[in-house]
Amino acid sequence: MSVCSIYIGSDHAGFDLKQEIVQRLRAEFPKVNVIDHGCASTESVDYPAYAQKVAQSVAQETNSRGILICGTGIGMCIAANKVRGIRAASIWNLESAQLCREHNDCNVICLAGRFLKPNEAWSFILQFIKTSFLGGRHLQRIKMIDDLEKPE
Numbered sequence: 374m375s376v377c378s379i380y381i382g383s384d385h386a387g388f389d390l391k392q393e394i395v396q397r398l399r400a401e402f403p404k405v406n407v408i409d410h411g412c413a414s415t416e417s418v419d420y421p422a423y424a425q426k427v428a429q430s431v432a433q434e435t436n437s438r439g440i441l442i443c444g445t446g447i448g449m450c451i452a453a454n455k456v457r458g459i460r461a462a463s464i465w466n467l468e469s470a471q472l473c474r475e476h477n478d479c480n481v482i483c484l485a486g487r488f489l490k491p492n493e494a495w496s497f498i499l500q501f502i503k504t505s506f507l508g509g510r511h512l513q514r515i516k517m518i519d520d521l522e523k524p525e
Contacts, residue, residue, distance in 0.1 A: 376402075376502055378437040380430040382410040382423035384449070387442025387486030389415070390494055394440065397495055402502075424452035431480050432458035439481035440498060446483040453481050457522050460515075470497040474504035476511050 379398055383391035391409070398407045410426040412418045420443045431439040439461070441449035446463040453461035461481035462473035473479035482501050484494050 375436050376405055376438050378406040378408060378430075378434055379440065379502070380408045380410055380427045380437060381440040381442075382427040382449075383412055383442040383486065384420035384423060384444070385412060385415045385417050386444035387449075387484070388412055390484070390486045390489065390491060391440075391442050393491050394442070394494065394498065398498075401499075420448050421452040424449045425456065428453040428456035428459045428461070428481060432456055437480070438502060440501075441481060441483045442486045442494075443483070444485065444487045446485040450483040453483065460518065464497050464501070467496060467500050470500035471504050474501060475507045476514075478506040478511070478515050 381391060381395060395407060395409050408430065410430065411423055424441055427439040427441055431437050439453070441453055443449045450461045450463040453459050459481055460477055460479045461483055462469065462477065462479045463483045464470045464473065470482065473482065482497065484497065
């Protein structure tokens, strides 16, 4: 595995799942830097702030990954994708976790804290971390996506 750092963040709806995932990440990958960008409780917060922190960290560090957790995973995904260099995907099963890496070279996954059981979320995260980008025909598509971020 070539991942050096994993940045994780959540809003209040994803807080409990995030806490468990942080512990599992640190136990499973002791040589990887696991950085928790908040939030710090189940008290209501605005998810875009945490999506921004994680996404900017991932965009600035090669070989890093991000995990974002909110109620549905959708809001975090939308916010993270606003950061240049981020390819975030809302994950709902093992295949989506695998394909987002293989085909889209996603560097951030977004999970639904209100709908996923911890073991289910953990299996998606492991799939995401351990899967590599296939390159090949998919590389041209990634370049096309990157071109969308360039000013006209």
